[in-house]
Amino acid sequence: MRPRNGAAIAIASCLAAMLLPTLPATAGTEPDHTHGTEEAGGTVLAREDFDSLTPSLRPRVDETHVPTGLLGWTPDAPTGWTVTNDPSMVGKGKAEWLGWTFATPDFWTAAQTGQGREQFTKASGVLAVADDDEWDDGNSPGEQLFASTLTSPGIAVTGGSTVHVSFDSSYRQTGPQVAALEVSFDGDAPQRLFEYSTAVLGDQVYLQDRTLTQPVEVPAGASTMRLSWVVEKATNDWYWAIDDVAVTDTPLPGTEAPLPPPPLGPADVPDGISDRKVLFLDFDGVRLDKLREYDTPNLDALAARGQLGVSYLQDNLLGPTVSGHGHANLLTGVWVDKHRSPDNNFTDPNFDEYPDVLTRLEQVNPGFSTFSTADWVPVNQHLIQSSDVEITQRGPSAAATDQQSVADAVEVLSTRNPDAMVVYLHDGDATGHAYTAESPQYKETIERLDRQVGELVAAVEARETYAAEDWLVVASTDHGFTGYGHGGDQHLTRKIWVLAAGGDVPVTGTAPREWRGVDVVPTILRHLGVEIDPAWGLDGIPIGTPSTDPFDTVAPSFQGVVDEPTKPQDTAGWTKETPAGWTVDERTEGGVAEYRGWSFMTGEFWTTSEEGQGRGSFVRGRDVIAVADPDEWNDKGNPVGSGKRFDSTLWSPWQDVAAGGAVDLAFTHHYRQVATGEPQRAEVVAQFDDGTQQVLWSRDATQGAALETSQEVALSTTAPASGAQQVRIGWRLHDGGNNGYWAVDAPEVRADAPEGPVVDVAVEAAPRCLAGKVYVAVRAVNAGDAPVDVTLATPFGTRRVEDVAPGASAYQSFASRATAVPDGEAVVTGSVAAARDGDGPGRADATSTEVVVDYAATTC
Incomplete structure (x- = not known):
């Protein structure tokens, strides 16, 4: 511990202490005795809620986010309490948070929102706060360490007894911060009762809004006890706040121990229930380009047994x-x-509705054996809600804790029977932040991580039961790196990768599709035989799922850039070629060739045309997407300035629809219009072959800004009651200037099929032989209510009869030389198609009927 040396700053209030029965009114005066107060949970020896400081509350001094008139803080401690700050802190940092101070919850929360201060709901009135994060945000403390101790007055105790210290607590830590509760008896040196630190709890700890109790053994002969709340070795490392301190002779109900119980270990992993098993390697901050560049034989071998592909995160939108x-x-x-959970604060996550994969497995079948190991505390504290064994590693460095995670995972693989394992490996991120992802140190780290992958795979393959097991290994990373950091919109920061090998994953080496990070969970669930409930709302699909998206069929026609600058690796290309049956009504001239009307391209080709404008958040578009981007189109020659407008419509193929039938449309899209002086109009329309058109969805920039981020859209309409026989869908962006964009993917158009014309096909007479030929006569009757064309097909030939009226029949006789007719059965088919309208899109065959003709006995 760094010694808390230097002069003590004793801060005393002129107000009476709020202690029951009472703590000494004068600091440093030891009481002869204390008369306890009986309450639920035993005798209260002392109590402090800090609310006596309310009349002393002041307005802000250095804070900028707190309302000017809010009286909400004071440096003055209650009577008998002292605050001791390291002398080197004087004159540095924000005055409101210089060491332990006292504030209302509203004042403290307003100082910095979004970092969990508002979650201290147990606190009320006035609370004691040590907030080195806020202190460090003002007056340039630089590398100055925060060290402060809040000490109670003397509390009368009985030697040889046990007392219990209870208080409400909200604690948050990252980095070197250390916090502790200490006790001293009769002026002796303090003893540490418990400690919060990286060494004890690991990195980044959130222990918020809790009511704690700590037993204290009073030595024989002791008569007075003092308590101290210590925060030290802290810089910009967050905070500790306490309220409602009580000392009782028995624990108060509803309290919990300050430290979690001893963690479970590898030996505690239960035996699983499945021969199909999963190892998920969750890397932090490992860049794909470096995996390709460095010596990573173990990851390469996994990719060769499955597939490895590029993926992307959303941008900051x-x-x-x-x-x-x-x-x-x-x-x-x-x-x-x-x-x-958009950041590292986990302020209001929705993990109850969308739990992690291990929790999902436990919910489906508690018999699954699940295990996770990580050194980054939020992995097991927030992200993984429930697994059989969760190990949080603690150590001097990410390299050390990664090796501990690998060693524990190897022990589990060697001695236990797990079904699903998550192994988090941290050092890629730690090294990237310290040295950049272009450094020699990063190369050394990535190659060491690969060797650790080799250790884990070797442990899997060395299992005695390995031959009877089916192992799936999945790996991915959370983000990339640009320079020393991440968090932004840059291509190399958003670029990640996904690897899967084993199970039902097709062996292709390089991934044939753009798998996403969200595909990891459904891949694991499918491998373990868990049926995915659509109600779960998963965004991913199992790796290996073939595409049914018509847009993806145009990928072979991709070309390189024309007017766009050179694209980064893995962004593929673009094309104006449309899928089969799709068309573009193009009325756009000039501008950037790639964006002259609707085009097809990869999401990353589109995103890297202009980063920072939200294009990268079309996360539900994958592989090939359709893009209409007048903003990018206008970047060459400013066609808008010469009076030109973006006007382009993407049309789906025609398909049959019944009169009055339902037309249902589903697609994903990413739409943006900026309410500037430039117009922009967008519509989704249903067009019918009788000339009618219905607008299903529309946006107009004259009505204001619109931003629909990566949304799934479902639209419906009804075909006209008569006259229309076919429908198609159009996505039109027109009157466009330098004002926004629209991207669409995965369109599905479903229409109620018409009841097709009906024909009854029958054999007119039994097959007969005449002059060396076999004859068969077939009749088809139009049983519908409209004229039809009928095609009759037999093994002896095919005939078409046009415009057969309702109730009329088409009769044909077929003959073939006997030598050309094999013995057996012949299938006679009658197919019917509606007569074609020369001005319409045309219709496919609607019905067909088969009749079996037995001519085996026919001889000539």
Whole structure:
């Protein structure tokens, strides 16, 4: 511990202490005795809620976010209490948070929102706060350490007894911060009762809004006890706040121990229930380009047994590229707008609705054996809600804790029977932050991580039961790196990768599709035989799922850039070629060739045309998407300035629809219009072959800004009651200037099929032989209510009869030389198609009927 040396700053209030029965009124005066107060939970020896400081509360001094007139803080401690700050802190940092101070919850929360201060709901009135994070935000404390101790007055105790210290607590830590509760008896040196620190709890700890109790053994002969709340070795490392301190002779009900119980270990992993098993390697901050560049034979071997592919995170429109939601994407199978964890604060996540994969497995079948190991505390504290064994590693460095995670995972694999394992490996991120992802140190780290992958795979393959097991290994990372950091919109920061090998994953080496981080969960669930409930709302799909998206069929026609600058690696290309049956009504001239009307391209080709404008958050578009981007189109020659407008319509193929039938449309899209002086109009329309058209969805920039981020859209309409026989869907963006964009993917159009014309096909007479030929006569009757064309097909030939009226019949006789007719059965088919309208789109065959003709006995 760093010694808390230097002069003590004793701060005393002129107000009476709020202690029951009472703590000494004068600091430093030891009481002869204390008369206890009986309450639920035993005798109260002392109590302090800090509310006596209310008349002393002051307005802000250095704070900028707190309302000017709010009286909400004071440096003055209650009577008998003292605050001791390291002398080197004087004159540095924000005055409101210089060491332990006292504030209302409203004042403290207003100082900095979004960091969990508002979650201290147990506190009321006035609370004691040591907030080194806020203190460090003002007056340039630089590398100055925060060290402060809040000490109670003397409390009368009985030697040889046990007392219990209870208080409400909200604690948050990252980095070197140390916090502790200490006790001293009769002026002796303090003893540490418990400690919060990285060494004890690991990195980044959130122990918020709790009521704690700590037993204290009073030595024989002792008569007075003092308590001290210590925060030291802290810089910008967050805070500790306490309220409602009580000392009782028995524990108060509803309290909990300050420290969690001793963690479970590898030996506690229960035996599983499945021969199909999963190992998920959750890397932090490992860049794909470096995996390709460095010596990573173990990851290469896994990719050769399965597939490895590039993927991308959202840009800052949905949330910064940080670990909190990067790992949440991987572990929940949904994007950040569903799991609601956009950063590392975990303020209001939606993990109850979208739990992590291990929790999901436990919910489906508690018999699954689940295990996780990580050194970053939020992985097991927030992201993984429930697994059989969760090990949080503690050590001097990420390299050390990664090796501990690997060793524990190897022990589990060697001695236990797990079904699903998550192994988090941290050192890629730690090294990238310390040295950049271009440094020699990063190369050394990545190659060491690969060797650790080799250790884990070797442990899997060395299992005695390995031959009878089916192992799936999945790996991915939470974000990339640009320079020393991440969190932004840059291509290398958003670029991640997904690897899967084993199970039902097709062996292709390089991934044939763009798998996403959200695909990890459904891949694991499918491998373990868990049926995915659509109600779970997963955004991912199992790796290996073939595409049914018509847009993806145009990928072979991709070309390189024309007017766009050179694209980064893995962004593929673009094309104006449309899928089969699709068309573009193009009325756009000039501008950037790639964006002259609707085009097809990869999401990353589009995103890197202009980063920082939200294009990268079309996370539900994958592989090939359709893009209409008048903003990018206008970047060459400013066609808008010469009076030109973007006007382009993407049309789906025609398809049959019944009169009055339902037409249902589903697609994903990413739409933006900026309410500037430039117009922009967008519509989704249903067009019918009778010339009618219905607008299903529309936006108009004259009505204001619109931003629909990576949304799934479902629209419906009804075909006209008569006249229309076919329908198609159009996505039109027109009157466009330098004002926004629209991207669409995965369109599905479903229409109620018409009841097709009906024909009854029958054999007119039994097959007969005449002059060396076999004859068969077939009749088809139009049983519908409209004229039809009929095609009759037999093994002896095919005939078409046009315009057969309702109730009329088409009769044909077929003959073939006997030598050309094999013995057996012949299938006679009558197919019917509606007569074609020369001005319409045309219709396919509607019905067909088969009749079996037995001519085996026919001889000539």
